[in-house]
Amino acid sequence: MSSLPRDRMDQVVKRFEMLEAQMAAGPEPEAYVKMASEYSELQDLAGKVRALREAEREQADLTAMLADKSTDAEMRELAEAELADVEDRIEALEHDIQILLLPRDAADEKNAILEIRAGTGGDEAALFAGDLFRMYERYAAGRGWRFEVISASEGDVGGYKEIIATVSGKGVFAHLKFESGVHRVQRVPETEAQGRIHTSAATVAVLPEAEEVDIDIRAEDIRIDTMRASGAGGQHVNTTDSAVRITHLPTGIMVVSAEKSQHQNRARAMQILRARLFDMERTRAAEERSESRKSQVGSGDRSERIRTYNFPQGRVTDHRINLTLYKLDRVMMGEMDEIIDALISDHQSKLLADMTES
Numbered sequence: 275m276s277s278l279p280r281d282r283m284d285q286v287v288k289r290f291e292m293l294e295a296q297m298a299a300g301p302e303p304e305a306y307v308k309m310a311s312e313y314s315e316l317q318d319l320a321g322k323v324r325a326l327r328e329a330e331r332e333q334a335d336l337t338a339m340l341a342d343k344s345t346d347a348e349m350r351e352l353a354e355a356e357l358a359d360v361e362d363r364i365e366a367l368e369h370d371i372q373i374l375l376l377p378r379d380a381a382d383e384k385n386a387i388l389e390i391r392a393g394t395g396g397d398e399a400a401l402f403a404g405d406l407f408r409m410y411e412r413y414a415a416g417r418g419w420r421f422e423v424i425s426a427s428e429g430d431v432g433g434y435k436e437i438i439a440t441v442s443g444k445g446v447f448a449h450l451k452f453e454s455g456v457h458r459v460q461r462v463p464e465t466e467a468q469g470r471i472h473t474s475a476a477t478v479a480v481l482p483e484a485e486e487v488d489i490d491i492r493a494e495d496i497r498i499d500t501m502r503a504s505g506a507g508g509q510h511v512n513t514t515d516s517a518v519r520i521t522h523l524p525t526g527i528m529v530v531s532a533e534k535s536q537h538q539n540r541a542r543a544m545q546i547l548r549a550r551l552f553d554m555e556r557t558r559a560a561e562e563r564s565e566s567r568k569s570q571v572g573s574g575d576r577s578e579r580i581r582t583y584n585f586p587q588g589r590v591t592d593h594r595i596n597l598t599l600y601k602l603d604r605v606m607m608g609e610m611d612e613i614i615d616a617l618i619s620d621h622q623s624k625l626l627a628d629m630t631e632s
Contacts, residue, residue: 290320319374326367381482382448387549395474400429402459403476412608419443452617455580484552
């Protein structure tokens with residue numbers, strides 16, 4: 275494939291081999307950790323490039339054998355069959371290498387903050403927000419990720435008006451980042467006597483967890499207020515002034531954490547604030563790079579309806595990629611790989627198309 279950047283591929287293999295040699299020489303522990311991290315990042319790509327080179331050598335040898343008039347009929351037949359296999363292998367390797375060479379989102383390997391809020395639909399929207407929360411919790415468990423609730427505001431009849439959690443593990447943001455948007459549900463509420471289908475919605479926001487080095491929050495830019503904690507039905511209510519509200523004055527972003535420990539509330543509120551500011555900065559930078567944002571799946575706008583969950587038909591439809599699955603019960607149990615893999619593949623296809631056009 276002529277579009278592959280051979281010079282860059284050579285550089286990757288050379289760098290990988292140099293790291294191998296340096297690590298074998300027994301460097302200091304701190305240096306070894308840095309080398310091992312880079313080594314791990316390059317390992318898959320370097321392995322694919324080496325495999326491609328080997329396959330191309332096989333292709334050249336087989337082509338030469340077929341061009342040689344002295345090759346007998348039996349050997350020619352074997353060479354033709356083997357050449358077809360090698361060409362298929364080369365095509366697959368070239369595709370894999372193209373994907374691995376795509377520009378990486380620096381936030382892909384970060385942990386994420388997941389925010390789910392009930393939208394239109396009253397009590398039914400809060401119940402649906404709870405269903406979405408459990409869906410993501412099960413998906414995270416299936417991938418071995420850590421899932422921890424930061425704050426929750428329960429609905430009057432169940433579910434959540436709002437719930438915020440941290441999700442920690444390998445590749446969390448890369449897998450969850452396309453979940454941001456409006457999720458719509460169509461089903462018959464338990465309280466509906468006439469059996470009519472109601473439509474309600476919940477909003478999901480997935481933010482990459484930001485470190486202090488990612489976003490600098492100046493002390494003079496925030497106001498911290500303490501409040502008396504409160505909770506639905508009087509449960510888990512702390513009678514001291516432990517709830518913390520942090521307001522970021524330049525943007526007006528406000529974060530509240532109302533667990534038992536004031537110290538913990540302050541840390542968690544700052545964690546969420548940092549993630550929201552980091553997300554805002556990432557969005558602004560993306561819009562500056564491309565007004566059309568061709569490289570995004572959808573616009574990323576959280577007011578955009580991205581998916582519909584139709585319970586009477588057992589159907590889930592992602593509107594951005596026109597994917598419909600008739601396995602809603604399994605999706606709600608956390609079996610989301612088919613949807614998320616399709617979104618990632620679509621995103622990669624758009625990036626490849628952009629690279630080809632440019």
